[in-house]
Amino acid sequence: MVSVRSIYNTPSSLTYHDLPWIITHREDRCTLCGQCTAVCPVGAIYLTYRRQRVPKLDVLKKQRGNEYRHFVGIRQQTDVSKRCIGCGMCSMVCPNEAIGPHPNTNENRSAFVRSQKGDAFKRGGRRNAPGKTILDRISFDRISMLTDPALDAGRHEFNYNTILGRILPPEEYLKRKASGEWIPPTREIFPFIIGSMSFGALSPNMWLGLLQGVAYCNEVLGIPVVMATGEGGCPPWILKSPFLKYIILQIASGYFGWDEIIRAIPEMQCDPAAIEIKYGQGAKPGDGGLLMWFKVSKLIARLRGVPEGVDLPSPPVHQTLYSIEESVMKMIQTMSMAFGFRVPVYPKISGSTSAKAVLNNLVRNPYAGGLLIDGIDGGTGAAYDVSMEATGHPIASNLRECYLDLVAQGRQNEIPLFAAGGIGKNGNVTQNGLAMIMLGASGVHIGKYIMQSAAGCLGNEMGRCNVCNVGICPKGITSQNEKLFRRLDPDDVAQRVVDTFMMIRTETKKIMAPLGRSQSLPIGMSDALGIDDADAAERLKINYIC
Amino acid sequence: MCRLALKSADEPFSPYEMLMAMEAMQEGYDGSGLGLLLRGIEFDDFKLKPNHVILSGIAHTENALQRMADFMGESGYELKYQHEFDMRPGIIETRNRKRFKYVVRVYKTPDWSNLTQDEQELRLTETRLALRKNGEDHGGDLTIFSLWFDVIMIKEVGWPLQIGDGLGLDDDRIKARVVMAQGRQNTNYGINLYACHPFFIQGISTMTNGENTAFIPIKEYLLGRHIPGYLGYHSDSEVFTHILHYTTKVLKLPLEAYKHVITPLKTEELDHHPQGDFLKGLRTACRRLIIDGPNAIIGTLPDETCMLVMDQKKLRPATVGGRPGAWAIASEMCGVDALVPDRDPALDFQPMREHTVIIPPERKELKIWSQFDPFTIPQAA
Numbered sequence: 001m002v003s004v005r006s007i008y009n010t011p012s013s014l015t016y017h018d019l020p021w022i023i024t025h026r027e028d029r030c031t032l033c034g035q036c037t038a039v040c041p042v043g044a045i046y047l048t049y050r051r052q053r054v055p056k057l058d059v060l061k062k063q064r065g066n067e068y069r070h071f072v073g074i075r076q077q078t079d080v081s082k083r084c085i086g087c088g089m090c091s092m093v094c095p096n097e098a099i100g101p102h103p104n105t106n107e108n109r110s111a112f113v114r115s116q117k118g119d120a121f122k123r124g125g126r127r128n129a130p131g132k133t134i135l136d137r138i139s140f141d142r143i144s145m146l147t148d149p150a151l152d153a154g155r156h157e158f159n160y161n162t163i164l165g166r167i168l169p170p171e172e173y174l175k176r177k178a179s180g181e182w183i184p185p186t187r188e189i190f191p192f193i194i195g196s197m198s199f200g201a202l203s204p205n206m207w208l209g210l211l212q213g214v215a216y217c218n219e220v221l222g223i224p225v226v227m228a229t230g231e232g233g234c235p236p237w238i239l240k241s242p243f244l245k246y247i248i249l250q251i252a253s254g255y256f257g258w259d260e261i262i263r264a265i266p267e268m269q270c271d272p273a274a275i276e277i278k279y280g281q282g283a284k285p286g287d288g289g290l291l292m293w294f295k296v297s298k299l300i301a302r303l304r305g306v307p308e309g310v311d312l313p314s315p316p317v318h319q320t321l322y323s324i325e326e327s328v329m330k331m332i333q334t335m336s337m338a339f340g341f342r343v344p345v346y347p348k349i350s351g352s353t354s355a356k357a358v359l360n361n362l363v364r365n366p367y368a369g370g371l372l373i374d375g376i377d378g379g380t381g382a383a384y385d386v387s388m389e390a391t392g393h394p395i396a397s398n399l400r401e402c403y404l405d406l407v408a409q410g411r412q413n414e415i416p417l418f419a420a421g422g423i424g425k426n427g428n429v430t431q432n433g434l435a436m437i438m439l440g441a442s443g444v445h446i447g448k449y450i451m452q453s454a455a456g457c458l459g460n461e462m463g464r465c466n467v468c469n470v471g472i473c474p475k476g477i478t479s480q481n482e483k484l485f486r487r488l489d490p491d492d493v494a495q496r497v498v499d500t501f502m503m504i505r506t507e508t509k510k511i512m513a514p515l516g517r518s519q520s521l522p523i524g525m526s527d528a529l530g531i532d533d534a535d536a537a538e539r540l541k542i543n544y545i546c
Numbered sequence: 547m548c549r550l551a552l553k554s555a556d557e558p559f560s561p562y563e564m565l566m567a568m569e570a571m572q573e574g575y576d577g578s579g580l581g582l583l584l585r586g587i588e589f590d591d592f593k594l595k596p597n598h599v600i601l602s603g604i605a606h607t608e609n610a611l612q613r614m615a616d617f618m619g620e621s622g623y624e625l626k627y628q629h630e631f632d633m634r635p636g637i638i639e640t641r642n643r644k645r646f647k648y649v650v651r652v653y654k655t656p657d658w659s660n661l662t663q664d665e666q667e668l669r670l671t672e673t674r675l676a677l678r679k680n681g682e683d684h685g686g687d688l689t690i691f692s693l694w695f696d697v698i699m700i701k702e703v704g705w706p707l708q709i710g711d712g713l714g715l716d717d718d719r720i721k722a723r724v725v726m727a728q729g730r731q732n733t734n735y736g737i738n739l740y741a742c743h744p745f746f747i748q749g750i751s752t753m754t755n756g757e758n759t760a761f762i763p764i765k766e767y768l769l770g771r772h773i774p775g776y777l778g779y780h781s782d783s784e785v786f787t788h789i790l791h792y793t794t795k796v797l798k799l800p801l802e803a804y805k806h807v808i809t810p811l812k813t814e815e816l817d818h819h820p821q822g823d824f825l826k827g828l829r830t831a832c833r834r835l836i837i838d839g840p841n842a843i844i845g846t847l848p849d850e851t852c853m854l855v856m857d858q859k860k861l862r863p864a865t866v867g868g869r870p871g872a873w874a875i876a877s878e879m880c881g882v883d884a885l886v887p888d889r890d891p892a893l894d895f896q897p898m899r900e901h902t903v904i905i906p907p908e909r910k911e912l913k914i915w916s917q918f919d920p921f922t923i924p925q926a927a
Contacts, residue, residue, distance in 0.1 A: 142759075157812075157859075167830055167833070170832050171796070171797060173827055174925050177827060178924050188813060408770075409770065410769075412767065413767065413833055516838060518838065519809065519858050520833065520838065522760070522763070524763040
C-alpha cells in the first residue's frame with residue numbers, strides 16, 4: 001500500500017464517478033478531430049496523451065518484460081468548476097457518435113463540494129424535480145356526450161382569447177359608459193404568453209427571434225400572442241416601433257432600462273400591451289433579478305445605464321416604499337399615469353401562502369389590471385440553487401385558492417389571474433395551460449418551455465446544462481458572447497415560435513371541443529377536471545378519478 | 547334533447563293544447579318530466595284582479611300544505627281562490643312519490659300601495675324563497691314553483707300527456723294567453739322537480755333544449771351577484787333564466803341585449819358594428835355569462851313578450867310560425883304545425899345564430915332582430 005500523501009487528494013477531490021454526468025468516450029470511433037473539446041462550454045473534456053503498459057512474457061526465453069503503448073484520448077475533468085454539465089454539445093458535434101454524457105445514477109458527490117471560493121452554488125434553470133407534475137396528472141373528463149352534435153376542432157370556430165386588464169362589473173361599466181367616465185384599458189390576447197425573460201438574460205438573437213415570431217403570429221396568423229420583457233428594458237428601436245403593442249414591459253426593483261423607456265414615451269407609435277411590476281419570481285422568492293457580470297456586455301450596459309462587466313443584482317424589494325400595499329398602489333398608479341391610463345398595469349408575485357392577501361389588496365385598487373402568480377417551478381437566468389430548489393409555492397393550489405377567493409367575493413371576472421411556473425415543464429404545455437385555466441387562471445406565462453421549444457434549450461430537471469447565469473449557453477440563447485449567440489439564427493427561432501403557437505392553438509381546440517366549449521375560454525370550468533389523487537382533488541376542488 | 551313548445555295567442559287557450567303538440571314531438575323526450583308555464587290566466591270560476599298573485603307548487607304532505615297556508619296568512623296574503631284540479635287517479639305514475647296536493651292558489655297581496663313596482667316584486671320573490679326554504683328545511687315536503695301576478699307553473703315527473711290527463715287539464719277550467727311547455731330528456735342524472743324547465747324568477751321564464759357546457763363558471767358568477775332568487779341550479783339551463791333576469795331587470799338593458807350577453811359577436815364582427823366599441827366592453831364586462839354548447843332558448847317576460855334565441859353556432863333546431871293573434875315557437879316544425887295549423891307555413895322562420903325572435907304582447911307580427919343591427923340605448927350612442 002502506498003502512502004496517502006503520495007496521491008493527489010484534497011477535500012474537494014473527485015473522481016469522474018462522483019460527478020453528475022459521466023462522459024462516455026469510445027476510442028475505437030474517435031477521429032481525434034477535437035470538435036468536442038472545442039465546443040464544450042465548461043471545458044469538461046480535454047485531449048490527452050496516455051501511456052499504457054503491456055506486460056510481456058517470453059516463455060521460451062524465460063524472460064519477463066514490458067512494452068508501452070501510447071495513445072491519444074478524451075478525458076473528463078474532475079475539478080468541480082469544470083464538471084460536465086450534461087449539455088451534450090459534444091455528442092451533437094461529434095461526427096462519429098464517439099462521445100456523450102450520461103447521467104450518474106449513483107450518488108452525486110460533487111453536490112457536497114459545489115460551495116467554492118466562499119460562495120454558494122448559483123445556476124440558471126429551475127427546480128430540479130423531475131417526474132410528472134400535478135398539472136400533468138390532470139385530465140379533462142367532462143366529455144360532452146349527453147347531447148349531440150359534438151364540436152369539431154378542425155372545422156368549427158373557436159374563441160380562445162383572454163382578457164388582460166381590469167374589468168368593471170357590468171353595472172359599473174354601463175354607468176361609466178353612460179356618463180363618459182374612464183374605463184380601465186383591456187387587451188384581448190392569446191392565453192399563452194411568453195413570460196418575462198430580459199434583454200440581457202437572453203441573447204440579442206434570441207430576443208429578435210422571439211419578437212419576429214410574435215409579430216408573425218399576430219399579423220399573419222391572427223394569434224394575438226404577447227411577450228414580456230423581464231427587467232432590463234427594451235432596445236430603443238423596438239420601443240419606437242409598431243411592434244411595441246405585442247410587448248409587456250416589466251419594471252422591477254432595479255428599474256434597469258427605464259431611463260430609456262421613459263425617454264422613448266413621446267416617440268412611441270403605439271402603447272405597450274401592458275406593464276408588469278415585478279415583486280417576486282417563483283424560482284427565487286425574496287430575491288431580486290440577477291444578471292451576473294459575465295453577461296453585462298457593452299450593449300447590455302448601455303441599455304441598462306451601467307458600467308460593463310459588473311454584477312447587476314436587483315434588490316429584493318422596491319426601494320423607497322414602506323409596504324407592499326403602498327408600493328403596489330403607488331407603482332400601479334404611477335405607471336398608469338405615465339401611459340395616460342391607456343395601458344393595463346399589473347403586479348407579478350411569487351407563489352406564496354400570502355398571495356391571497358396581495359390579491360385582496362388589488363381587488364380594492366381600481367387601477368390594478370390583474371395579478372400574475374409565479375409558482376415554484378418557474379425558471380430563472382440566475383439564482384442561488386437553494387432558492388430555486390427549496391423556496392416558493394407550487395402554482396396549482398396557490399392559483400386555485402386565489403381564484404376561489406375571488407369567486408366567494410363574486411369578483412372573478414374583475415381581476416384576471418395569470419399563472420406561471422412549470423407550465424409545460426414536461427412538454428405538455430397546452431394540457432398544463434388549459435388545466436390552469438380551468439382551475440381559474442385567465443392565462444399562463446411560459447418561459448422555459450419557449451426556450452426549449454423555440455430555441456432548443458438543453459436544460460432539464462436532472463441538472464442538465466443550467467448555466468444560463470454565466471453566459472456560456474452552448475445554444476446561444478442566454479449568452480451575450482457573440483461567438484455563442486451567432487449559433488442561434490433569429491429566423492429559425494421565429495419559425496419555431498410560430499410552430500409552437502400554431503400547435504398550442506390546435507391543441508387548445510382539441511381540448512375544448514370534446515368538452516363542448518367553443519364560445520369562450522373555459523376559465524374556472526373546474527367540473528371538467530379530474531385527477532387520480534384524492535388529496536389533490538380535494539385541495540383543488542376537482543373530481544377524483546381512478 | 548328536450549322538446550319545447552310555446553304558444554302566445556290573443557284568445558286564451560287550454561294548456562292541454564300544448565300537451566297535444568308535445569305528443570307530435572314525442573320522439574324527443576323520455577318521460578322524465580313535464581314543465582308548464584301559463585301566463586295571462588283566466589279561471590273558469592274566478593276573475594283575477596291586479597292586486598292578486600298566484601302561488602304554484604306541490605305540497606307533498608298535509609302538514610306541508612298547512613304550513614304553507616299559515617305562512618302565507620302570517621305574511622299578510624289573503625286567500626281568494628283555490629283551484630282544485632279534477633284529479634284522475636292512477637294516470638300519473640306516482641311510484642313511491644307522495645303528492646298530497648298540486649297547489650294553485652290566488653292571494654290578495656298585503657297593502658302595497660306605498661311600495662314601488664320593484665319593491666313589490668322583491669317582496670314576492672322573498673316570499674317564494676322563504677316558502678321554498680321552508681320545504682327544504684322539512685325534508686323537501688313543499689315545492690314552490692312561482693308566486694307572481696298571473697303566472698301558474700306545473701311541473702311533474704312523467705309522460706306529458708299522462709300528466710295532463712291526470713290533472714284534468716283538458717277540462718278548460720284554466721286558460722292562458724301564453725303557455726310554455728317542455729318535455730324533458732333527462733340530462734341531469736337525478737330527477738328533481740326544481741330541475742324541470744321552464745325556470746322562473748320575477749315573472750321571467752325560459753326553457754331550453756340542449757346542454758350548457760359553461761354551466762359551472764356561470765353558476766359561480768351568478769351566485770356571486772347575491773341577488774335574491776339566484777340559487778338552486780339543479781339544471782344547467784336555469785342560468786339562462788337568471789341571465790335574462792340580470793340583463794333586463796338588474797342591468798336594465800333591452801331584451802335585444804340578451805343575445806349580446808350570452809353569445810356575443812366576435813371581435814372581427816364587432817370591429818365593423820356601429821356600436822362595436824360599446825358591445826366589446828359589454829362582452830368583456832359580462833364575459834362570465836357567455837353560454838356554450840347547443841341551445842335554443844325560449845322565454846317569456848312579464849308583459850307577455852315571448853322570445854327565442856339560438857346558441858352561437860345554431861346547433862339546435864327551433865321554428866317560429868303563426869298568424870296575427872296566434873304565434874307558436876317549438877323545437878320542431880311539427881310542434882308549430884300542431885299549435886297553429888291555420889297559418890301560412892311558408893312564412894315560418896328558423897332563426898340563425900344572430901337572431902332574436904320576439905313576439906310582442908300585441909301579437910300583430912313577429913320581430914326578428916339581428917345582432918348586427920344597432921339598438922338604441924344611451925350608453926351605445
